Amino acid sequence: MPQTPGPDGGIKTTRTTFAIVETLHEREAARLTELAAAVDIANSTAHEHLETLEGCGYVVEDEGLFSLSLKFLDHGTRAKRRYQGLIEAAKPALEGLIDETNETMNLVVEEHGEAVYVDRMVGERGVPTNSWAGKRKPLHTLAAGKSILAHLPDERVDEIVSTRGLAAVTERTITTREQLEDELETIRDRGVAFNDRESHDRIRAVGTPIVLEGEVFGGIAIAGPAKRLTGEYFRSELPDLLLGAVNEIELKLAYH
């Protein structure tokens, strides 16, 4: 009894449309033939799709090169607004953390079983990373993501793990159900989650969930180079700062 239809099922044309969109996302810009091959459709079909996408304003064409248009940004900003309350509640606390640590702050929510960055602030010592507003990553690979998982209902965690799996992105990524269960238990006990090079070989992070009346709204994390995030600073100073910040955020959310 699959609620949501699998990768197949549903309207085929729409799936093709978004397959093209996603290919354009990956490649930044692509030619017609290249797209047709990547999506595995006839050239003529790709042609019709691209013409339609351009006509609807979702794709721009420049000398035979197609790319996604800013209409996605418009819709994206709209979608983000659903989290406006959370973002605004978190902002001052995250700024405070930046002042105190100068590291990088991430605000993450769960959507469709994935972690999505909705806001990030980079401190002076912040390293450039591969995440930005809208970027999606597996929940089980992130400090904030694991924090969220730890406070989601068990059946939801089951559902997520069974559909998304536990893919390894580094050598240290959690890949088994048992590991995950233990980790989530630990996180619930101590209130914070650690990400020790589980999403990137040189990055460590500390994360906490934002919980209100038993419901998880998202999670925040402090991330930085593994070289610098060590010892007491990593294991106790940052967690303490983070817990203070989350407390502030939760209070703000509670009073609207």
Place this chain on the structure above:
Amino acid sequence: MPQTPGPDGGIKTTRTTFAIVETLHEREAARLTELAAAVDIANSTAHEHLETLEGCGYVVEDEGLFSLSLKFLDHGTRAKRRYQGLIEAAKPALEGLIDETNETMNLVVEEHGEAVYVDRMVGERGVPTNSWAGKRKPLHTLAAGKSILAHLPDERVDEIVSTRGLAAVTERTITTREQLEDELETIRDRGVAFNDRESHDRIRAVGTPIVLEGEVFGGIAIAGPAKRLTGEYFRSELPDLLLGAVNEIELKLAYH
């Protein structure tokens, strides 16, 4: 000989998909029946579409209410990256303008014949406005938009005006071809464009294009309440500051 198919033509299913997406954008969240009525399709069709959109991850459902997902933000951030060079080149200059004026700065580009905000910075005195990253408005109603039009090839302007028209959004909006021609001529002469309550009843703005080797890359504008933007400050101080900033941006772009 229509190059791009009109509002009809092209793949019908895809058009329906985006009609739903755009309705969801307008309404923030909507029920199935409501959507079916708005898009003028059968309930069962709306159901299939929504199921597919959710399966693809572009729509989220919460207790019968559907809304756009953050996937759009991901694609949008990607699309914005095409303008990264421009945005980074403009950033310091815009920050400088904020320091000097404390007003609101907008960075706008042209896409599909419309003005699209790609960046904005709000100074201390900045008023809340109805624009954000990704927001689209008619070119002929904005200071930055008119600046861009003034430096686009004539045939492109023709094309834009004939497909988009010159709709009035306030009493002072330019609505005729002659008015527009004159205005663009004036803008080319003096280097800056004024928006005197043409896009909003209480807003004035000054804008300039960013031009490199004859090609327009976008435009920047200083916007503020009509009450405060008056006299010399509006007609000469702000334009001078703006021209200095644009010069800085163009230089930065020229040296990559």
Place this chain on the structure above:
DNA sequence: GCCTATTTTCGGCATATCCGAAACTTAACG
């Protein structure tokens, strides 16, 4: 200026979209 690679047009078939009605679920009210 020819030749190659890519894009665009065209016609037909098979398929998948869309609809209408009926079954089912959820919510509201007495």
Place this chain on the structure above:
DNA sequence: CGTTAAGTTTCGGATATGCCGAAAATAGGC
């Protein structure tokens, strides 16, 4: 707690339409 109404989901069938393959047109390279 039973009844009704509103909304959602399932189902089967007719027709429209999306998809392909090949041919025509265009653009680019040498």
